Amino acid sequence: MKKLVIDEAFLSELEALQTVLKNNVAGMFGGNRQSKNFGSSCEFADYRDYIPGDDITKIDWNAYARFDKLYQKLYFDERQMHTRIYIDASRSMAHGDEAEKAEQAIKIAAAFAYLSVCEMDKVSIYVMQGGELNEIVHSMVGKDAYLNCINALNEIEFDGDAKISEAIVPSTVGRGDGLSVIISDFLTDEDFERAIDRLCEQKRDVLCVQVLSREEINPQVRGKMHLFDSETPSRFFRKKINQDVIRAYKDAFKFVVDRIKNYCESRGAHYLFTSAYTPISDIFFGNLIDLEVMK
Amino acid sequence: MTFLFPLGLLGLIGIPVVILIYILRNKFNEQTVPSTYLWELSEKFYKRRNPLSGLTGLISLILQILTIAVVSLAIARPIFIMPNSASEYCFILDASGSMNMQTDGETRFDLAKAAIEEEIKDSRLGSTYTLIHVSTETTAAYERLTDKALAIELLQDVQCSDASVQYTDALASAQKYFNDNPSFEVYLYTDKQYNSHDNVNVVKFGSESDVNYAIGGVEGSLTNNTLTAKANVVSYTKDATLSVALYLNGKDTPAKTADVAVKKGESAPVTLTAAAQSYDSFRMVITNKDCLDSDNEIVSYNQQSEASYNILLVSETPFFLQAALDVFTDSKVDVVEPNAYTDNGGYGLYIFHSYTPEVLPDAAVWLINSNESVADSGFGIRGTVELEDPAPLVKSDSTATTTRALLNGIDGRNIYISEYIKYSGMYTKFTTLFSYNAHPMIMAGVNALGNREVVFGFDLHKTDLPLSSDFAPLICNLLTYTCPDVLDRTDYVCGEDVNVNITANMKNVKAISPDGEEIYIDNTTDIGVLHLDKVGTYTIRFFAMGEEKNYKIYASSPNDESNPALVGESFALSGEKQYEKTDGTYDPLMILFVCLALLFIADWMVYCYEKYQLR
Numbered sequence: 033m034k035k036l037v038i039d040e041a042f043l044s045e046l047e048a049l050q051t052v053l054k055n056n057v058a059g060m061f062g063g064n065r066q067s068k069n070f071g072s073s074c075e076f077a078d079y080r081d082y083i084p085g086d087d088i089t090k091i092d093w094n095a096y097a098r099f100d101k102l103y104q105k106l107y108f109d110e111r112q113m114h115t116r117i118y119i120d121a122s123r124s125m126a127h128g129d130e131a132e133k134a135e136q137a138i139k140i141a142a143a144f145a146y147l148s149v150c151e152m153d154k155v156s157i158y159v160m161q162g163g164e165l166n167e168i169v170h171s172m173v174g175k176d177a178y179l180n181c182i183n184a185l186n187e188i189e190f191d192g193d194a195k196i197s198e199a200i201v202p203s204t205v206g207r208g209d210g211l212s213v214i215i216s217d218f219l220t221d222e223d224f225e226r227a228i229d230r231l232c233e234q235k236r237d238v239l240c241v242q243v244l245s246r247e248e249i250n251p252q253v254r255g256k257m258h259l260f261d262s263e264t265p266s267r268f269f270r271k272k273i274n275q276d277v278i279r280a281y282k283d284a285f286k287f288v289v290d291r292i293k294n295y296c297e298s299r300g301a302h303y304l305f306t307s308a309y310t311p312i313s314d315i316f317f318g319n320l321i322d323l324e325v326m327k
Numbered sequence: 328m329t330f331l332f333p334l335g336l337l338g339l340i341g342i343p344v345v346i347l348i349y350i351l352r353n354k355f356n357e358q359t360v361p362s363t364y365l366w367e368l369s370e371k372f373y374k375r376r377n378p379l380s381g382l383t384g385l386i387s388l389i390l391q392i393l394t395i396a397v398v399s400l401a402i403a404r405p406i407f408i409m410p411n412s413a414s415e416y417c418f419i420l421d422a423s424g425s426m427n428m429q430t431d432g433e434t435r436f437d438l439a440k441a442a443i444e445e446e447i448k449d450s451r452l453g454s455t456y457t458l459i460h461v462s463t464e465t466t467a468a469y470e471r472l473t474d475k476a477l478a479i480e481l482l483q484d485v486q487c488s489d490a491s492v493q494y495t496d497a498l499a500s501a502q503k504y505f506n507d508n509p510s511f512e513v514y515l516y517t518d519k520q521y522n523s524h525d526n527v528n529v530v531k532f533g534s535e536s537d538v539n540y541a542i543g544g545v546e547g548s549l550t551n552n553t554l555t556a557k558a559n560v561v562s563y564t565k566d567a568t569l570s571v572a573l574y575l576n577g578k579d580t581p582a583k584t585a586d587v588a589v590k591k592g593e594s595a596p597v598t599l600t601a602a603a604q605s606y607d608s609f610r611m612v613i614t615n616k617d618c619l620d621s622d623n624e625i626v627s628y629n630q631q632s633e634a635s636y637n638i639l640l641v642s643e644t645p646f647f648l649q650a651a652l653d654v655f656t657d658s659k660v661d662v663v664e665p666n667a668y669t670d671n672g673g674y675g676l677y678i679f680h681s682y683t684p685e686v687l688p689d690a691a692v693w694l695i696n697s698n699e700s701v702a703d704s705g706f707g708i709r710g711t712v713e714l715e716d717p718a719p720l721v722k723s724d725s726t727a728t729t730t731r732a733l734l735n736g737i738d739g740r741n742i743y744i745s746e747y748i749k750y751s752g753m754y755t756k757f758t759t760l761f762s763y764n765a766h767p768m769i770m771a772g773v774n775a776l777g778n779r780e781v782v783f784g785f786d787l788h789k790t791d792l793p794l795s796s797d798f799a800p801l802i803c804n805l806l807t808y809t810c811p812d813v814l815d816r817t818d819y820v821c822g823e824d825v826n827v828n829i830t831a832n833m834k835n836v837k838a839i840s841p842d843g844e845e846i847y848i849d850n851t852t853d854i855g856v857l858h859l860d861k862v863g864t865y866t867i868r869f870f871a872m873g874e875e876k877n878y879k880i881y882a883s884s885p886n887d888e889s890n891p892a893l894v895g896e897s898f899a900l901s902g903e904k905q906y907e908k909t910d911g912t913y914d915p916l917m918i919l920f921v922c923l924a925l926l927f928i929a930d931w932m933v934y935c936y937e938k939y940q941l942r
Contacts, residue, residue, distance in 0.1 A: 123361075124361035124362045125361070127359070127360070127361035128361070133361070217361070217362065219361070219362040219364040219365060220362070220364060221364065245361065247360070248360075248361065248362075248365065253358065255356060256353070256354070256355045256356060257355060257356050257357075257358060258355040258356065258357045258358070259358055259359070259360045259363055259366055260357065260358070260359045260360070260363070261359075261360070261362055261363040261364075262359050262360065262361050262362065263361075263362065265359075267363050267367075268363060269363040269366035269367055270355060271366075276373065276374065277369065277373060279372075279374075280369040280370070280371075280372040280373040280374065281365060281366065281369040281372075283369070283372035284365050284366075284368035284369040284371070284372050285365055287368065287372070288364075288365065288368065
């Protein structure tokens with residue numbers, strides 16, 4: 033991954049996004065937990081600006097003396113959640129010069145992670161390659177940790193294939209302690225349903241994000257084509273592509289999307305379809321609210 | 328099935344070429360995509376809207392192959408065995424004089440043309456038509472024409488001649504077509520009696536009972552102010568009494584008439600006399616009505632006045648020559664002494680004896696014993712040689728036509744000379760008749776002025792030639808050579824060639840045919856040829872010695888063409904006739920082929936658009 037996806041500009045964008053979301057929604061999966069993540073435990077978590085009406089007993093007067101500004105001390109709530117983000121790092125995600133799917137997947141993961149740390153949740157980020165699951169960010173808490181760890185997303189190598197169920201099912205997924213986000217193109221014969229089942233069984237809130245490129249959504253190829261699979265070169269599709277074939281492709285596309293969506297709904301999981309070129313703000317400010325992932 | 332042009336099938340070679348190009352160019356484009364999962368899955372949803380869509384990739388190839396095959400076959404012209412289908416017709420039309428005979432107001436030739444027209448109209452679409460016109464020359468009016476209307480239109484332009492015809496060339500042409508395609512339908516339209524053959528359909532016109540008379544063999548003589556005109560008359564169909572009239576000098580009123588009883592098929596002489604001091608022409612006419620007018624009249628022309636010319640003899644001792652000229656020519660001979668000679672023109676022949684003019688006259692000339700050189704004469708003088716004893720001349724043994732004609736009737740073994748003139752730089756166009764010691768003594772040729780010239784290298788008074796028996800024929804031959812008759816005779820038969828003797832200074836030589844057509848005659852050779860293909864009077868007109876000369880001749884109808892029941896020789900082609908017909912009924916399908924070609928082009932454009940534009 034040569035291109036730096038997570039940079040200062042993106043982080044600024046996340047900050048702005050977080051501010052907007054904060055003023056408009058209570059938080060992620062608000063139905064499961066209170067918006068006040070910072071509770072009354074004794075473990076200090078962070079500072080934030082004082083807002084009139086806050087509990088004045090939690091003002092840090094030392095900080096006031098030093099900075100001449102009121103800061104509110106925050107403490108970890110007792111119901112701290114653990115957001116687990118799974119990124120499909122197969123070669124198909126990074127195919128092409130732009131690697132647009134991989135970039136979008138990283139951005140979505142970073143955004144979820146940021147929003148989670150802002151909620152004082154723990155965040156773990158995993159990379160799925162083959163049947164293995166590699167944790168590249170381990171139980172990250174707080175913005176400082178976020179800034180220290182998030183650069184690991186830039187280092188992800190997208191290669192090989194990804195067996196989602198094989199990677200997730202045997203892993204420790206936690207139980208009833210937060211959100212699990214699977215980001216993939218889901219263009220595979222592999223049985224990813226078991227992974228969703230496993231997460232749902234563990235009382236996790238599950239969100240499947242399917243990211244597809246512009247060419248996959250609306251293919252432009254025509255004529256006699258010999259298409260090779262980027263992950264498995266031995267797989268190929270050879271046909272004269274005409275309007276009838278394109279029509280069949282779109283039927284197949286709809287079938288795949290509907291299958292994932294229906295499966296997720298049947299398991300109480302959420303499903304988000306997004307293209308690689310949809311702005312992050314639109315995803316979080318539009319799609320996820322529509323899905324009631326955010327309220 | 329056979330093919331008219333089998334080489335057209337070579338076009339089929341294009342088919343493997345097209346297939347090869349198709350294979351080479353029709354490659355799949357390779358491309359790597361993130362995942363082929365959706366593409367593979369799409370196979371389950373694939374529905375063929377058009378049952379032929381599976382052939383889409385092959386339509387271009389199929390159409391190209393079809394187009395090549397169809398065009399190749401169209402060029403090769405396959406012939407199918409299909410009864411009542413199109414044929415190839417070859418019409419041989421007899422245009423001989425007898426085809427002018429009339430029956431019920433229509434000539435046999437017109438009836439033949441109408442029959443051909445009917446045959447063309449009744450023929451199947453796609454047939455081809457070839458018309459061989461057998462006239463004085465055999466020509467193909469058109470070959471393998473497929474347009475019916477045009478074939479009929481061109482048929483109307485074909486004319487009948489008055490002459491006899493030969494079928495040799497027509498037979499050869501028909502044989503050529505028959506060899507190309509043994510199914511050729513060959514028709515012979517004639518009035519001659521021929522037996523039909525398997526491979527030639529003879530269509531006969533006219534009847535043996537058609538009444539026809541003819542006159543020929545005319546002769547005329549003028550004695551004692553009386554013209555005696557003789558001719559032969561014949562009735563081909565029945566015994567008859569023929570009324571014959573004699574007209575003089577182109578007058579419309581007969582000078583004499585007579586009735587002649589003739590038996591069927593036998594020639595009977597008729598002689599008519601009329602008072603006349605002289606005549607230019609006389610005409611003998613059978614006034615009985617019959618089916619052919621052109622052989623009922625014959626004209627004889629007297630061209631003596633046109634053929635006459637004057638001779639000027641320049642000599643101090645003209646005795647021998649003057650005597651000979653008076654005997655052997657009707658021309659007027661003027662004699663002058665050398666010191667009285669001046670060239671004022673007006674003579675057709677100048678004879679200089681022992682005298683050399685300063686300038687050669689522009690006419691035929693004899694130079695006898697000229698001992699001085701003169702410009703344009705074609706030779707120079709080296710001097711006079713006197714022999715101790717008379718020596719004989721040697722006669723030329725050349726077999727050249729001119730030499731033979733000039734020495735005709737001359738023995739030449741006892742001509743002695745005692746003195747002669749040596750010539751130098753002899754003009755190559757001279758023919759030596761006699762020589763002495765390899766020196767030309769009597770020679771004839773054409774001088775630098777283009778006039779005929781005769782040269783004697785000795786004095787007639789110093790030789791025994793004038794006293795020998797060879798003198799008379801020699802003078803005759805030389806006169807004929809230097810001033811030849813323009814025409815040998817005035818009575819010809821239609822179809823003959825007339826030899827026109829081209830003499831010096833003949834200019835603008837042409838003939839005017841009976842129907843007024845002007846025919847120019849080549850005057851660059853000694854003999855111009857005029858072909859007679861019409862019955863009637865031809866006028867041969869030219870300018871010579873400053874005046875226009877008109878020679879009239881009459882071309883009479885050939886005897887053969889007067890016989891209404893002539894039996895022809897065999898007319899059959901070699902080879903067995905076949906009955907394979909051209910499938911001309913489907914020729915309009917060419918439109919379909921053109922449409923297919925257009926479809927092919929359209930399909931090709933769509934194919935290219937899809938392949939390269941990547942919509």
